[in-house]
Amino acid sequence: MKGKFKNVGIHIILIIASFISVFPLYWMIAAATNNSTDVLGGKLSLGTNFIQNLMKLTEMQNVSRAFCNSLFYSTILSVLSLFICSIAGYGFEIYHDKAKDTLMNILLLAMMVPFAATLIPLFKLFSGMGLSSTWIAYVLPTISTPFLIMLFRQSARSFPMEIIEAARIDGLSEFKIFLTIFMPTMKSTYAAALTVTFMNAWNNYLWPKVIMMSDTSQTMPMLVANLSVGYSIDYGVLMLGVLICSLPTGILFLVLQKSFANGIVGAVKG
Numbered sequence: 001m002k003g004k005f006k007n008v009g010i011h012i013i014l015i016i017a018s019f020i021s022v023f024p025l026y027w028m029i030a031a032a033t034n035n036s037t038d039v040l041g042g043k044l045s046l047g048t049n050f051i052q053n054l055m056k057l058t059e060m061q062n063v064s065r066a067f068c069n070s071l072f073y074s075t076i077l078s079v080l081s082l083f084i085c086s087i088a089g090y091g092f093e094i095y096h097d098k099a100k101d102t103l104m105n106i107l108l109l110a111m112m113v114p115f116a117a118t119l120i121p122l123f124k125l126f127s128g129m130g131l132s133s134t135w136i137a138y139v140l141p142t143i144s145t146p147f148l149i150m151l152f153r154q155s156a157r158s159f160p161m162e163i164i165e166a167a168r169i170d171g172l173s174e175f176k177i178f179l180t181i182f183m184p185t186m187k188s189t190y191a192a193a194l195t196v197t198f199m200n201a202w203n204n205y206l207w208p209k210v211i212m213m214s215d216t217s218q219t220m221p222m223l224v225a226n227l228s229v230g231y232s233i234d235y236g237v238l239m240l241g242v243l244i245c246s247l248p249t250g251i252l253f254l255v256l257q258k259s260f261a262n263g264i265v266g267a268v269k270g
Helices: 002-032 036-040 050-060 063-094 098-110 115-128 135-142 146-156 161-169 174-185 187-203 206-211 220-227 235-269
Strands: none
Touching (some): 036 235, 063 146, 063 220, 063 235, 115 135, 115 206, 174 187, 187 220, 187 235, 220 235
């Protein structure tokens, strides 16, 4: 009997926690369909101003260009980052020695340095090279991160060395072993890394705001920030911009959530 009451209590707590988690998302959707007065008045039901808000948003900002820019930059960064960091993580573990452990510890210490501390040197470097407002400047500073290298290194620990030795005996090069054996085996780890990398790249605001100085290189976070400045803010339009900006990362997580969980768990076990 006590066990049943305990289960009921746990389910009640989970239902309340789920409601608290989902409510901000519902409020964002509802606000995107209402006008500014209704949003400020705390209206929680869906409205009829979605089309009007969308027309205002497209008149005020070039949404399609900003969306395509964010999608392009985030995709390029994610693909290159996963490839480079997975090679690094694979090498750190498969060719393991004390020197690599020391280097890995130094990389992990680098995670403690805030990005704002390197912002000015990076800007001077890329602007001096004439790379301002280019995808190269957007991608290079975060193309390799200690977190992703550590994630792939931990996953590589569970990879059977016997398979690598057998592939070497069969005459496969180290790079072919990585491409044809390691990468297909670590699909869940790549899914977890893709989710984290794409979300970080898509939501990145500070560095793009500094280095992307032309209007044609505007990203979605920059567009949303532009909607929140001025003397009169249309909160319905603003929340619609936030909704559009949130859709790609939300869809990606929903599609890859199972693989994301498996990848994180596999890395921890490794």
